[in-house]
Amino acid sequence: MKRGxxxxxxxxxxxxxxxxxxxxxxxxxxxMDEVNSALVRTEAAGAQADSAASAIRRLETSAxxxxxxxxxxxxxxxxxxxxxxxxxxxxGLADFLAAYGAVQNVSVNASEASMPRIYLHPQNITLVHSxxxxxxxxxxxxASAGSIMGFDVLLLAGIPTPRLHWDQITEAQPxxxxxxxxxxxxxxxxxxxxxxxxxxxxxxxxLRLLDSANQTIAVVQSAxxxxxxxxxxxxxxxxxxxxxxxxxTSPGEAELGKSIVAVDGGAVKKVARVLLS
Amino acid sequence: xxxxxxxxxxFAADSLAxxxxxxxxxxxxxxxxxxxxxxxxxxxxxxxQADDMLAALExxxxxxSMNLTAxxxxxxxxxxxxxxxxIALDYYNYSSGGFAxxxxxxxxxxxxxxxxxxAASQREFVVMANGTVMHYGIATLRVWVx
Numbered sequence: 001m002k003r004g005x006x007x008x009x010x011x012x013x014x015x016x017x018x019x020x021x022x023x024x025x026x027x028x029x030x031x032m033d034e035v036n037s038a039l040v041r042t043e044a045a046g047a048q049a050d051s052a053a054s055a056i057r058r059l060e061t062s063a064x065x066x067x068x069x070x071x072x073x074x075x076x077x078x079x080x081x082x083x084x085x086x087x088x089x090x091x092g093l094a095d096f097l098a099a100y101g102a103v104q105n106v107s108v109n110a111s112e113a114s115m116p117r118i119y120l121h122p123q124n125i126t127l128v129h130s131x132x133x134x135x136x137x138x139x140x141x142x143a144s145a146g147s148i149m150g151f152d153v154l155l156l157a158g159i160p161t162p163r164l165h166w167d168q169i170t171e172a173q174p175x176x177x178x179x180x181x182x183x184x185x186x187x188x189x190x191x192x193x194x195x196x197x198x199x200x201x202x203x204x205x206x207l208r209l210l211d212s213a214n215q216t217i218a219v220v221q222s223a224x225x226x227x228x229x230x231x232x233x234x235x236x237x238x239x240x241x242x243x244x245x246x247x248x249t250s251p252g253e254a255e256l257g258k259s260i261v262a263v264d265g266g267a268v269k270k271v272a273r274v275l276l277s
Numbered sequence: 278x279x280x281x282x283x284x285x286x287x288f289a290a291d292s293l294a295x296x297x298x299x300x301x302x303x304x305x306x307x308x309x310x311x312x313x314x315x316x317x318x319x320x321x322x323x324x325x326q327a328d329d330m331l332a333a334l335e336x337x338x339x340x341x342s343m344n345l346t347a348x349x350x351x352x353x354x355x356x357x358x359x360x361x362x363x364i365a366l367d368y369y370n371y372s373s374g375g376f377a378x379x380x381x382x383x384x385x386x387x388x389x390x391x392x393x394x395x396a397a398s399q400r401e402f403v404v405m406a407n408g409t410v411m412h413y414g415i416a417t418l419r420v421w422v423x
Contacts, residue, residue, distance in 0.1 A: 004287060011291050018298045022305045039321060047328040051400045054335045062405040082408040089410035092371040093403060096413040099376065100369075102399040 038267065045265040048103040049272035052261045055097075056113065056274050059089050060256050064116050065127070067254040067276040072149075072247045074120060074254070076127055076136075080232060080239040083129065087114045105264035112257030118276065121252045123147045125245070132234035134241065137227050145201070145225035150181025150246040153220055153230065158238025161188030162209040162217050164195050170203035178202050180226055181246065201226050253277060319422075323360070323396030327418045330355060331400040340416055341404045343368075349384040356420065361387025363419045368404070368412040379412055387423065395421040 061067070063086035066077040090113055097106040118127040124144045128135045138145035164184070172179045180201040185194040186209070199205050199222050207220040221229040232239060254276040261272040330352060334340040339348050348364065356362055363385040369376040397419045404412040 003284070007287065007291055011294060014295060015298055018302045022302055025306050036318075036321065040324065043321070043324060043328065047332070047398060047400070050332055051335070051402070054332070055401055055403050058335075058341065058405060059403050059410065063408040063410075079408060085409050089403065092410060092413065096369070096371065096376060097401055100413075100415055101401060 041265055041268045044103055045263045045268040045270045048101055048106060048265070049261055049263045049270045052097050052101070052106050052108065052263070053272040053274045055093055056090065056108065056256065056261065057276060059086065059093060060113075060116060060274065061276060063089060064129075065118060065276075067118065069251055069254075069277050072250055074245045074247065074251050076118070076241075076243045076245070078134070078241050080134070080241055081237050086116070090114055103263050103265045107262045107264075109257055109260040109262070113260045113274075117257055119255045119258060120245075121255065123247065123249070123251060127243075132232055134230045134232075134243075135227065136229075136243065136245065138225065140225045145227075147247045147249050148180070148226040148245065149248050150183070151222070151228050152183045152242075152244035152246070153185070153228070154242040154244070155184075155186040155218075156238075156240040156242075157186060157188050157217075157236075159188055159217065159236075160211065161186065161191045161193055162211050164193055165208045165210050167206040167208050168203075169197065169205040169207075170200040172198050172200035174198050176200070180222065182222060184220060251277075320394055320396055323394070323420045323422070324398060326356060326360070327362075327396050327398035327420045328400075330420075331398055331416055331418050334416075335400060335402055340400070341402050341414070343382075343404060343412075345382045345384055352384075352418070353386055359422055360420050361385075361423060362421075365417045365419075367415045367417075369414070371410070371413060376413065387421075395419050 063082045064078060068075045068077070090108070090110070094108040094110065097108070098104060115129045117129070119125075120127070122143075123138065124141075125136060125138045125148070128137060136151075138148055164186075174181075176198075178200050180199045181196075182199050182205075183194070183196045184207060186192060195207070197205075201222075202224055204224065205222045209217040209219070211217050217233070219229075219231040221231075223229065228243065230241060230243075232241075256274040256276055259271040259273050261274065263270045263272070331340065333355070334348060334351060337351070339351055342348070345366070352362060352364060363383065365381065365383040367381050368379040370379045397417060400416045400418075402414045402416065403410050404414055
């Protein structure tokens with residue numbers, strides 16, 4: 001009788017152990033399945049972030065600012081008349097991604113992207129657009145402002161060629177450590193005009209573009225430590241600005257905004273950068 | 278003797294129960310193990326191929342070019358020969374009222390057998406002309422083996 005009870009208890013325990021093992025295997029198999037679905041979600045979020053970043057990059061380089069590297073030079077080419085189209089296109093793209101994206105929780109940081117604001121790494125130089133103004137702003141350090149050797153500012157404008165007038169200028173010797181090479185060239189509807197100087201980066205210098213009635217059309221300004229500003233009428237048509245930034249080091253990458261795309265796929269969240277070169 | 282015979286039946290029943298449980302355990306293990314091995318690895322590979330294909334087409338500018346013939350040739354040349362595919366492109370226009378469907382285009386290699394495992398990838402893109410967005414587009418690439 002006792003043996004029977006003992007045997008029954010043993011069998012029940014054995015069955016419990018077996019059931020425990022089976023359920024453990026089931027849990028393990030289920031967790032393996034979850035790994036696969038997590039991989040699918042991760043892949044989907046990554047593809048969505050890449051898709052959004054690529055579309056923004058294409059829009060940006062086609063409509064706003066094209067960036068190219070050549071040795072230690074960085075060229076920013078931009079059709080200033082196109083910025084309104086760019087902003088409109090970007091707003092449409094953000095809506096499109098939100099409505100039709102494969103992962104629908106896609107957001108674009110419009111404050112960073114719509115200006116547009118371009119960061120040059122590792123020199124920490126920022127190209128900032130605002131209404132009627134383009135600025136190249138380095139940080140006040142040897143690695144940032146100190147890496148800028150000079151600027152070429154080239155303008156193609158569908159207006160009668162203006163004359164150039166320096167409001168203020170402080171020049172330096174070419175061999176001076178404070179020398180900042182500056183070249184300005186403009187092609188208007190009736191010819192070209194240009195000027196080349198070696199400026200002193202410690203002082204502001206201002207070049208004004210005047211029409212035949214001595215009215216200011218645009219202003220180019222160099223400001224300490226090595227910033228460059230270009231003011232123009234926001235409604236100007238046919239205004240193509242090219243700024244060639246001469247550095248003493250190789251640029252690493254140019255980024256539109258900072259991590260401006262965010263994808264929220266529930267369990268998987270991802271941010272993406274828009275690299276322009 | 279009768280008591281010992283009864284015990285023998287109990288032990289035999291116990292043994293059978295234990296063997297049955299063991300068989301159940303091994304069968305369950307084999308089933309679940311097979312299910313794990315039947316995972317979506319192949320499916321993931323197809324999905325990755327589809328994602329990468331669309332990304333490459335976007336990088337080369339073929340996706341926003343609206344040239345379906347060139348796009349189809351590129352896909353056919355890039356995907357493995359054993360893969361079949363179907364590419365579908367939907368173009369939308371944007372106005373203040375929202376998005377309006379403009380037109381669609383598609384191309385395929387192989388017959389889509391829906392009983393087969395199909396991996397799909399989607400990519401949104403913009404078609405630019407003279408600095409303006411001409412269309413907002415959606416490319417859907419379905420890939421399957423066979």
